[in-house]
Amino acid sequence: MDLSSTPGPQPLAAAAGDVTGAAVSTIGAAPDDATLMLRYRKGDVRAFEMLYERHKGALYRYLQRLCRSQEAANDLFQEVWSKVIASRERYEVRAKFTTFLFHIAHNCAIDYFRRAGRPQxxxxxxxxxxxxxxxxxxxxxxxxxxxxxxxxxxxxxxxxxxxxxxxxxxxxxxxxxxxxxxxxxxxxxxxxxxxxxxxxxxxxxxxxxxxxxxxxxxxxxx
Amino acid sequence: MTEPTDKVDEQQLDEYLKGDSSVSRQYRQLPGADVPPSLDRLVLRQAEDAVKPPSRPTWMRWTAPLAVAASAVLVVSIVIETGVQDETIVSAPVMQEKREAAAEAPTDPIETKTIEEPAYASADVPPPPKLDAPAPPPPAAAPAPAPEQSARAEQPVAHVAAEALLREPTPAAQANSAAFVANAERQKQALEEAVREQELSATQRAMRGDQADVAGPRDTVETPQPKAVLSYSRPISASADSMATLQKTYTDPEAWLKDIRQLRKDNKQEEADRQWRRFVAAFPNYEVAETDAAREAKK
CATH class of the missing domain: 1.10.10.10 (Winged helix-like DNA-binding domain superfamily/Winged helix DNA-binding domain)
Structure with missing residues (x-):
C-alpha cells in the first residue's frame, strides 16, 4: 500500500483547496487554495477571507492540542497567519497550500517549544x-x-x-x-x-x- | 490506567490509514475551542492592511501638484529671463555695429540721429531733447538698417558703401548725395544747437553750485572753475576744427578769449560767437574790454 499518497481521514480540514483537487473540481465549486492565495497576492482580500475560513479551525485545533495552551495557541495562530500574509509575494503553487500553511505552523510551534522549554x-x-x-x-x-x-x-x-x-x-x-x-x-x-x-x-x-x-x-x- | 502498547502491527496501521477508526472517531469528539472572534478580526485586518496601498497624509496629496506648479513657474521665469538677456546680448553688438557704420557713413541722417547722443559725465545733466529731423529719402548706396539678424551680415556692405560715398564719390552718386549733404548739414546744425543749449544749461548749473559752495566775492579775477566736465561724443558730422574747439575745456579765461579771437581772425564768426556765449556763461564776472576782439559783434 502506498502510504505516502494515502490521504488522511478528511476529518476536519477542508481538503477542497488542494492543488490536485482543483483539477477535478466541478463547475461552480469553490476556488482552490492556490487560486485564492494568488488572488490575495493581487490584492483580493475576499480571497484571503475564504482561505482563512477554510483553514482556521484545523490550524487552531492543531496549535491548541500541540501546545496544550490556549494562550500559546492564540499567539501562534496569529503568528502563522502573519507569516502567510507576509509571504504572499513569494508564494508559488508548488505544493498544497495545506502543506505550506502547516509547515509554517509546525516551525512556529517548534520555536515556541524551544522558548518554553520541555513541553511534555x-x-x-x-x-x-x-x-x-x-x-x-x-x-x-x-x-x-x-x-x-x-x-x-x-x-x-x-x-x-x-x-x-x-x-x-x-x-x-x-x-x-x-x-x-x-x-x-x-x-x-x-x-x-x-x-x-x-x-x-x-x-x-x-x-x-x-x-x-x-x-x-x-x-x-x- | 494500563500502559499503552508500544507497537501496533502493520495491519492495524493500515486500517487506521484507510480512514474510519475508533481513534479517529474519538479524536473528532474531543471538545475544541473555536478561534476567538477578536483573533479573527485581528488576522483579517492584518491581511487587509497588507494589501491596501499605504495611505498618505492629506498634505502629501498636494505635494505633486505644488511641485509641478513650482517647476512651471521656475521654468517660465528662467525662459523669460533668458530671453531678455539674449535680446540684450544680441542688440548690444548690433547697436555698436550700427554706431560704427554710422561713424563711417556720416551722411546717413538716420544713423547720425541715432548716435549723436552725448554721453554726459554729470549725472544730473539731462540729455538734449531729441530732434524731429525730416525723414530723408533712403540712400541709394547705403541701405536702410536691416533687422538685427541681418544687420551684422550686411554691415560690411554698408561700411564699404559709406566709405565709397564719402571718400570717392562717383559721378553717379554725386547727384544723389548732394541732397543728403544738404540735409546732413541742416541736421548737423540743429544737433549742434541742441548740444550747445545743453552745455550752457549744464555749465550754468555747475556755476550756480560752485557759487553756493564757495560764497566768495564774485568780482575777483580767480573765478572758481566750473565743475561740470563737458565731455561728449564727437558729432560725426562736425568739422574737426569746430569739434576741437567745442570739446576743449577751458580753465584759463584768457586762453579761451585767445581762441575766440583766433576764430574771428579765421573768419569763423559763427563759431566765435558761439564760443563767446559759452565764455560769458562760464565766466560771467570776468571783465573783458569793450574793444576786445573776442566780443560778439553788436548787431
Whole structure:
C-alpha cells in the first residue's frame, strides 16, 4: 500500500483547496487554495477571507492540542497567519497550500517549544483539570458504566501525554488529511520516520480507548 | 490506567490509514475551542492592511501638484529671463555695429540721429531733447538698417558703401548725395544747437553750485572753475576744427578769449560767437574790454 499518497481521514480540514483537487473540481465549486492565495497576492482580500475560513479551525485545533495552551495557541495562530500574509509575494503553487500553511505552523510551534522549554511535562495539568470536572473515576470499577465524558477525558489525557513528535504527526494527520510523505515534509523527517511516529501514537491512544470498551467491543478496536 | 502498547502491527496501521477508526472517531469528539472572534478580526485586518496601498497624509496629496506648479513657474521665469538677456546680448553688438557704420557713413541722417547722443559725465545733466529731423529719402548706396539678424551680415556692405560715398564719390552718386549733404548739414546744425543749449544749461548749473559752495566775492579775477566736465561724443558730422574747439575745456579765461579771437581772425564768426556765449556763461564776472576782439559783434 502506498502510504505516502494515502490521504488522511478528511476529518476536519477542508481538503477542497488542494492543488490536485482543483483539477477535478466541478463547475461552480469553490476556488482552490492556490487560486485564492494568488488572488490575495493581487490584492483580493475576499480571497484571503475564504482561505482563512477554510483553514482556521484545523490550524487552531492543531496549535491548541500541540501546545496544550490556549494562550500559546492564540499567539501562534496569529503568528502563522502573519507569516502567510507576509509571504504572499513569494508564494508559488508548488505544493498544497495545506502543506505550506502547516509547515509554517509546525516551525512556529517548534520555536515556541524551544522558548518554553520541555513541553511534555507541562500539559498534564490541563488534562488533570479536565478529568476533575468529569463525574467519578469509573474506570477503577469494572462494573461501572463508562460515560462518554470519561472516555474523552482519558483519550485527551493519552493524547496530551504523547511525545511531542508523535503528537505532532498524529495531529497533522487528523487535522490536515495529508499523506505521510507530506507530513514528513512538514516535520522535516523521512516518510518512514513519520509513519513510525504515527504507529506509536496510535498504539498509545488505542490503549487508552481499550480500557473503556466492553469485552464485546474489544475486538472492534483497531 | 494500563500502559499503552508500544507497537501496533502493520495491519492495524493500515486500517487506521484507510480512514474510519475508533481513534479517529474519538479524536473528532474531543471538545475544541473555536478561534476567538477578536483573533479573527485581528488576522483579517492584518491581511487587509497588507494589501491596501499605504495611505498618505492629506498634505502629501498636494505635494505633486505644488511641485509641478513650482517647476512651471521656475521654468517660465528662467525662459523669460533668458530671453531678455539674449535680446540684450544680441542688440548690444548690433547697436555698436550700427554706431560704427554710422561713424563711417556720416551722411546717413538716420544713423547720425541715432548716435549723436552725448554721453554726459554729470549725472544730473539731462540729455538734449531729441530732434524731429525730416525723414530723408533712403540712400541709394547705403541701405536702410536691416533687422538685427541681418544687420551684422550686411554691415560690411554698408561700411564699404559709406566709405565709397564719402571718400570717392562717383559721378553717379554725386547727384544723389548732394541732397543728403544738404540735409546732413541742416541736421548737423540743429544737433549742434541742441548740444550747445545743453552745455550752457549744464555749465550754468555747475556755476550756480560752485557759487553756493564757495560764497566768495564774485568780482575777483580767480573765478572758481566750473565743475561740470563737458565731455561728449564727437558729432560725426562736425568739422574737426569746430569739434576741437567745442570739446576743449577751458580753465584759463584768457586762453579761451585767445581762441575766440583766433576764430574771428579765421573768419569763423559763427563759431566765435558761439564760443563767446559759452565764455560769458562760464565766466560771467570776468571783465573783458569793450574793444576786445573776442566780443560778439553788436548787431
Amino acid at each position: 511535562e507541562k500539559g498534564a495539568q490541563d488534562v488533570d483539570a479536565l478529568a476533575d470536572e468529569l463525574p467519578g473515576p469509573g474506570h477503577e470499577s469494572p462494573d461501572a458504566a463508562l460515560s462518554e465524558a470519561q472516555l474523552r477525558a482519558d483519550f485527551k489525557r493519552a493524547l496530551d501525554e504523547l511525545p511531542a513528535e508523535q503528537r505532532d504527526v498524529f495531529l497533522l494527520y487528523e487535522e490536515t488529511g495529508l499523506g505521510l510523505e507530506d507530513i514528513g515534509r512538514i516535520t522535516g523527517v523521512a516518510m518512514e520516520t513519520a509513519k513510525s511516529r504515527l504507529r506509536y501514537a496510535l498504539g498509545k491512544l488505542r490503549g487508552a480507548l481499550r480500557q473503556h470498551q466492553s469485552p464485546t467491543l474489544q475486538s472492534s478496536v483497531s
